[in-house]
Amino acid sequence: MSTSESARRVWRWFTLRENCAEDNTDLFARLATESPVVHMPGLWVVSRHDLVTKLSNHPAFTMVNPEFPAEVREANPDFTAFFARSMSVRAPEDHRRLRGVLAREFTGRAVERLRERITGIVDGLLAPLRDGAPFDFVTEIAVPLPSLVTAALLDLPEEDWPQIGVWARGLLAQLGKSFPGSAQHADPISVAGFRALRAYVAETVDARHGDGKDVVSQLNQAADAGLMSRDEVIDMVLLLFMTGVDTVTSGLTNALTCLLTRPGDWRRVQEDPARWAGPAWDESIRLLTPVTFGARVAAQDAHWGPLRFAAGDVVLLSFAAANLDPRRFEDPLTFRWDRNHSASLSFGHGAYFCLGAGLGGLQAELTLRRLAETGVTLTVPPGDLSWRPELTFNSPAELPVRLGRSPAAEVA
Incomplete structure (x- = not known):
């Protein structure tokens, strides 16, 4: 337990929302060294790399089911009921069963098959921006890209992609209403919108039977084998519109x-x-x-060394801090090309490690390659960037840039 200044800063961050809309990398770095464990009533913040990895795999800790405010539950009960039964927050046994089915669709070989389609999506997003005019990278590229890639992953008709993007952003905005200070890129999905989306997914699921190789067909084959139900297939597809999308954007x-x-x-x-x-x-x-934190809840009293957790305690595993822990990464605040990233926690760790990490990495690789080829520069000083005012994500809310190689416009 620590009473250091970094511990006081994190307490003010959580309770007073102080300095939340800025780059908190310095805070995460200090937490890992000065305050690896911060304990507040009912809440723990764990930042040391070895502790984060161990607690990620501890059977006593399960995922936290978001507590939607009453007005959200009343305004869109269909959505909140769907998310409460989704794979993300299922009990460990059900989570492992469903995850085992989905994992087959995110192997390296399966992801690599999407390379050409993702390249086309990136090129399509960049094409109207090549006139040299400044634009916001977040709005124009980082937000729409992962939703379009999900549509490609599910082999959905391209004429439906614009509507799918609207639905996906609405789902994320609705989920975000359960988190304090969540920045919204779209309006939360309405009751009618969610029902229309679910009907669209159900129709797609019912049309994809047989020996098809696409994700929906493969999930149907798992249902035919008794590994999941039809409703679970529908919920899985709905979840794919949400999971990892904001992670790739950020x-x-x-x-x-x-x-x-x-x-x-x-x-x-x-x-x-x-x-x-x-x-x-x-x-x-x-x-x-x-993703700065992964939330877990103690399903029972548990202890790890001197740490004593009571049933119901919420434990925030700080992936952002653990990634800056000098015990694991030498000179952690320096960009180094020779690092082994096998210990990186950028996509979580353990049973809830993000299945889409490889797909997210491919999207990023192809986008960065295109930007490196065309050239891109910041149009504002780095110190003027505004950051998302959230606990969950630490990234700029806007990133003003211009395509093309223009040294005079480069700010660094």
């Missing part, structure tokens, strides 16, 4: 921010995008981890 924004504020490292990517775009993504999101 991560891609962070990666570009990290690189454009380190001109030497960005030049390396530009010199050989095919070789360096992937490693640049890995190191950038270690330094600026998109």
